[in-house]
């Protein structure tokens with residue numbers, strides 16, 4: 026499918042989705058967010074794809090929701106239109122892993138979009154922030170909730186109340202990102218991680234993603250029980266037999282997603 030605001034390449038079992046509105050630092054317009062929801066949903070449904078990488082440009086992952094598009098909207102417009110709500114739901118329903126590869130600005134909705142992914146690899150020039158307070162509003166798609174769970178209350182309050190940016194070193198120190206790499210290595214590093222994920226059993230991968238995400242939704246006791254039952258259930262798969270036999274036979278496992 027041809028997109029106006031994205032470049033999508035399917036590359037060796039990985040869908041690489043690049044946000045592409047350079048004139049607006051990849052600000053999330055209605056068109057971009059709806060194309061993104063369509064692109065990740067299509068990748069999720071495509072049996073040839075096993076992992077998704079979402080990236081922007083070297084200057085900006087995304088500088089937030091499109092302020093010029095939002096500016097004139099009324100309360101009733103955003104309430105009844107549920108600004109971004111349905112698209113975000115579709116992105117959150119994707120069952121294949123999504124890696125955010127962030128260079129440059131990831132601000133407002135851009136930071137929130139990165140946090141919706143399963144993990145974030147960032148470049149040394151990355152800058153994360155929730156500067157909505159400067160616009161007389163607050164974060165609207167996770168900046169007060171997901172950021173707090175990533176970096177704790179003190180830093181989340183600091184970023185949401187002052188609007189200050191967090192650089193790559195602080196983001197790694199605070200647990201917002203899993204790794205920091207040089208800008209020119211960012212996409213290669215994210216693609217290598219995605220290919221590594223693509224080489225595993227897709228059944229175990231899907232269950233692992235669900236189990237980690239469950240930790241955000243439930244108590245520790247319930248989460249541990251969920252994990253244990255999911256672990257037990259994987260013994261019903263051929264991939265468990267293959268993975269454990271391959272270990273004993275000192276060879277690479279050949280997973281068949283069964």
Ligand code: HXC
Pocket residue numbers: 048049050052053088089090091092093094108109130132133134135156157160163164165166
């Ligand atoms: C619309 C944007 C934009 C945005 C940048 N641009 N961010 N357009 N929405 N969020 C446009 C600029 O208007 C400009 O267009 C071009 O991109 C380049 O930006 P500059 O500001 O000239 O670049 P620079 O001086 O390098 O500054 C970069 C920046 C700054 C620090 C990232 O652009 C900035 O502060 N952007 C806004 C960040 C922000 O507040 N994000 C939160 C949005 S609210 P022209 O045409 O002038 O060249 C949000 C809510 C989410 O995200 C909740 C949704 C439900």
